[in-house]
Amino acid sequence: MEKELKYVDMVDQPIAMHPKKFALWLFLVTIVMIFAGLTSAYIVRQSEGNWLEYDLPTIFWYTSGIVILSSIFLQYSYASAKKDNFTGLRAGLGLALLFGIAFLVGQWYSWVALVDANVFFVGNPSGSFLYVFTGLHAVHLISGVIFLIIVLISTFRYKVHSKSLDTLEMAITFWHFLAALWLYLFMFLLLNH
């Protein structure tokens, strides 16, 4: 009997990936393509000359650190969820959320720093591109924040635990992706400046 049971389990298990997770990855591909398009446009435009040179706001170094920390907290919450440690799960999620919001505030201050340095959204495309990169990334990050809030609420209803991790895993994938996307953008700007 036990042997047969095992067999049924195997058949029940979908061999392919969870469809919603897969769809999320495809969605990430579309975001990659948007930013690939924009950063390529940046390079093409830069090579044509008439390009305003300015220093990147130093606050980017701090926001990059914040976004990495936020990802680490989220990873901690995942580890806690796997062990059904709900305090750790909520604390990790909450801290990740808090750092995510801190990142957004930091990005806002980067804009303030840019304006102080007389680099405006309207003007030479060199500056405009920076606003578009950071702004569009922030828009995506806000959707990530909303996603995290939804997951956080569902943890209080005990809907996230070691046997039900899909939503949390998707949130984590999205959040790590957004962090990586920011690091890519920052690196891109450092290299092409």
Added chain:
Amino acid sequence: MSTASVANHDAAQEHEHHDNFVTKYIFSQDHKMIAKQYLVTGMFWALLGGFLSILFRLQLGFPEMDMSFLRPILGGWIDESGALDPTFYLALVTMHGTIMVFFVLTAGLSGTFSNFLIPLQIGARDMASGFMNMLSYWLFFLSGVIMFISLFLKTGPAAGGWVVYPPLSALEQAIPGSGLGMTLWLIAMTLFIASSLMGGINYITTVINLRTKGMSFSKLPLTIWAFFLTAVIGLLSFPVLFAAALLLVFDRSFGTSFYLSDIYIGGEALPNTGGSPVLYQHLFWFLGHPEVYIVLLPALGITSEVISTNSRKPIFGYKAMIISLLGITVLSFVVWAHHMFVSGLNPFLGSIFMFLTLIIAIPSAVKVFNYLTTLWRGNLIFTPAMLFSIGLVSFFISGGLTGIFLGNSAIDIQLHDTYFVVAHFHLVMGAASFFGMVAGIYHWFPKMFGRMMDAKLGYIHFWLTFVGVYLVFFPMHYIGIAGFPRRYYSWTNFEFANMYTDLNMFVSVAAIITFAAQFIFLFNFFYSMYRGRKATLNPWRSNTLEWTTPLHPGHGNWPGEIPTIYRWPYDYSKPGAEEDFIPQTVPLSATPESNLPHEQELVQAELDIMKEEEDVLVSNETIH
């Protein structure tokens, strides 16, 4: 084996709740209903887009004509003397292009057949996410509503051509159409991109994750391969259009200078400096060229299926068909600058893009060759769907040949933006895709509505349309070689073009007849939906999985378990077989008389698997 387990999707029973009118016909999450919604919406837009083309064909063919009789529809766009307003002419060509490319041949074609056929042909209960599928349709619908509203603005809809190049589209002062009409165009297109991406994500996820047992990628019908790769292309290219449109929105509404530089209007310089209009062209055509294949590939997939079924022969070169589809998919991303040979592109770069463009001729020729060799010595059955598919092959050849001319930068510089280009892409992409779509409707109508369309009306529709399309677009080659540019309101003012007035008149008359012929189809479509002859379960004696469903498949498609797949979909006229077709669900072990030597070897493995399945079934039942 990378197929999803069937046991996992016992959705049929769960979903058998009673639908009310709203959940069944309006906010439906069933892929078949969403497909029909896409189809009917696409047909509406095709009619409208066709009607707009008739309006400007009247202007081009009969420039002296008194168009006052159109005043009830066009109102102020017909002036005192009964002539068409020149700015509205530009709006007409722009909207014709936008509607046909995006709303008809992208949403109407992919939306209809990807939605309808993917779950049915791969053996899935529904799309991966029914909700997202529904959202995709309604975003498309909303996008359509906004585009439709823009037609009735006082300043007219967008008028900068369907490519909406800046600076024309970026500056409200440039032409009336660059005002509110352009804003609505951008909003509508943003929604459209979101809709396409949701649809595409769903198609890819479904094809990869929800195939039934035995349905490996090497047993997929070519339709599914085509829809799958179309969705991949869309997923990679539409976001770039979004990026281009986003920067255009910033230029238009926030005063940035991504695309604008050193522009003088009425002698006064605009403040914008440092932008590059060519940047927009690069971003746009990075979508724009793949878009050609987004439009064409589904039609090619449908044609493969229809031609094979109605030739009663396996498709010639199944693997070659897949490889050429893959080749086209990859190449579609590296040829975009052939649209920009006259934009001041570096000639060296031009040669690279020319070379890459010409390589596309190879996979395309492979496909054409395979269609022809499938037809060769087949037991041809000329259903309307078959005729339209053969028509597609014809257009693909005649339009594809001129593509080789235009791909060469040396010739393109002469022919760029002339009617030669118009003739080329209308044949190879417009008419070919349209024919693929119509072939699909004739072929899968019995599955969609459980009734047959009238074949005689189908034949009349085919011949009028087929001959009509050639009569419309063939003469345009001459007009184009003579040097007449596209998008010009009138050419009687130019000495060199005067002598082509008759030819234009001819084209316009042919266009009107071709357009009128579509009403035969419309009548046939809606009449057959209610009064058509009742269809049999497998009217075309076809192999694919959708014909194993009930006549009116409910939500979940198959009443019992989803059938398992044992063979590829093209076992037509197999030597030794009793019938001239063997459906995919027939195991190899059931057809020892027709099995080929290598298939005979697979029989034992197949029997083993079937036995294991039975054991599982038994053990499942003892548990529950």
